[in-house]
Amino acid sequence: MSIPVAFVAAAVLSYRKFGTSTRTPVQARDVILVTIDTLRADSLGFAGNTRVKTPFLDSLAARGAVFRNAHAHNVITLPSHVNILTGLYPFQHSVRENSGFILDAKVPTLATMLKGAGYATAAFVGAFPLDRRFGLAHDFDTYDDNYGKGQATVDFVIQERRASAVLDAATAWWRANEGKKRFVWIHLYDPHAPYTPPEPFATEYRDREYLGEIAYVDSELQSKLAPLLAADDGALVVVTGDHGEALGDHGELTHGLFAYESTLKIPLVVAGAGVAHRSEDGYVRHVDIAPTILDRLGLPIPDSWEGQSLLAPTRTRFTFHQTYFLPNRFAVLYRRDEALFKFIATPQYGKEELYDLTRDGGEVHNLVDEQKDLSALLREQVTAYRRDQP
Numbered sequence: 001m002s003i004p005v006a007f008v009a010a011a012v013l014s015y016r017k018f019g020t021s022t023r024t025p026v027q028a029r030d031v032i033l034v035t036i037d038t039l040r041a042d043s044l045g046f047a048g049n050t051r052v053k054t055p056f057l058d059s060l061a062a063r064g065a066v067f068r069n070a071h072a073h074n075v076i077t078l079p080s081h082v083n084i085l086t087g088l089y090p091f092q093h094s095v096r097e098n099s100g101f102i103l104d105a106k107v108p109t110l111a112t113m114l115k116g117a118g119y120a121t122a123a124f125v126g127a128f129p130l131d132r133r134f135g136l137a138h139d140f141d142t143y144d145d146n147y148g149k150g151q152a153t154v155d156f157v158i159q160e161r162r163a164s165a166v167l168d169a170a171t172a173w174w175r176a177n178e179g180k181k182r183f184v185w186i187h188l189y190d191p192h193a194p195y196t197p198p199e200p201f202a203t204e205y206r207d208r209e210y211l212g213e214i215a216y217v218d219s220e221l222q223s224k225l226a227p228l229l230a231a232d233d234g235a236l237v238v239v240t241g242d243h244g245e246a247l248g249d250h251g252e253l254t255h256g257l258f259a260y261e262s263t264l265k266i267p268l269v270v271a272g273a274g275v276a277h278r279s280e281d282g283y284v285r286h287v288d289i290a291p292t293i294l295d296r297l298g299l300p301i302p303d304s305w306e307g308q309s310l311l312a313p314t315r316t317r318f319t320f321h322q323t324y325f326l327p328n329r330f331a332v333l334y335r336r337d338e339a340l341f342k343f344i345a346t347p348q349y350g351k352e353e354l355y356d357l358t359r360d361g362g363e364v365h366n367l368v369d370e371q372k373d374l375s376a377l378l379r380e381q382v383t384a385y386r387r388d389q390p
Contacts, residue, residue, distance in 0.1 A: 073286050077192075085185070201219075236297070249262040332381045
């Protein structure tokens with residue numbers, strides 16, 4: 001089912017090299033995928049944020065692989081998670097927005113692949129946008145979306161449950177399935193607006209409530225997840241955000257309208273199962289997560305998947321990021337030598353923007369008139385993308 005929508009599309013032409021590892025790969029047994037909703041790339045301690053305390057995530061980053069230039073394909077919850085779990089772009093799996101779209105049960109997900117390989121599979125989600133009605137539950141043995149649905153409210157708010165409740169349910173399932181190969185996906189919604197961290201975080205982060213929500217999530221991960229990891233050093237752990245949050249950047253309070261870095265760029269950490277610590281600057285994306293997990297488990301990666309394992313050398317490629325809001329916007333990122341440029345076109349307004357993200361990470365100085373040849377090259381890429389988009 002679909003509804004008429006306008007869309008924002010962003011394409012990334014990225015080039016990245018990984019050094020060849022001399023370590024013997026350690027094949028993971030168990031997998032824990034944690035997605036933290038609305039998580040800006042610069043909102044964590046290991047990313048350089050000195051105003052927030054995230055000791056658990058910092059410790060995970062200190063022993064795992066940190067991808068410092070990871071991007072979402074969407075800036076809304078449901079399509080982003082479908083991208084992560086299917087290894088496909090939105091135009092391939094056809095889930096383009098939070099409402100009006102349902103993932104076809106014929107589209108295989110990570111749960112499909114791992115269930116077929118003998119894994120017990122479970123998902124524990126924190127809020128309505130990932131309700132089972134939207135199609136992600138298929139091939140999960142357990143899909144716990146008990147976020148309080150059906151509760152009456154006079155306010156227009158998305159129903160959700162705290163990280164503590166999600167993690168209680170997830171860790172109980174993990175322990176109950178000890179001895180089996182396990183795959184669990186844990187979705188924590190707390191940093192999404194409205195920002196209402198519980199005490200003591202509400203007081204400690206007064207006037208920084210968004211960061212308070214993130215500090216609270218980190219404390220719950222430390223309390224609930226850290227003991228599981230200490231008991232299972234063979235578990236592969238992947239932590240990422242589904243998208244970022246503008247927090248006023250470019251006049252946007254939350255997310256969903258624009259294709260700027262504050263909402264497209266997200267944290268990504270892969271740790272455990274022998275993954276060596278390193279920090280990568282190459283441009284990677286959500287569709288690389290599922291292939292990475294299969295790679296570490298020693299399972300084949302479907303040819304239909306667009307992503308590639310983050311733990312192996314990769315090739316130069318285009319990659320697409322898109323979501324659907326008025327007005328239509330199209331953007332392409334392009335690496336030239338050591339510089340990264342972003343070109344944004346808004347056809348309805350006749351507006352074009354070009355930013356040198358290497359020097360202007362805040363996307364403030366529009367170079368479209370100064371860099372006419374580069375603008376023309378990237379305009380051609382946008383035109384080709386629009387023509388090829390189903």
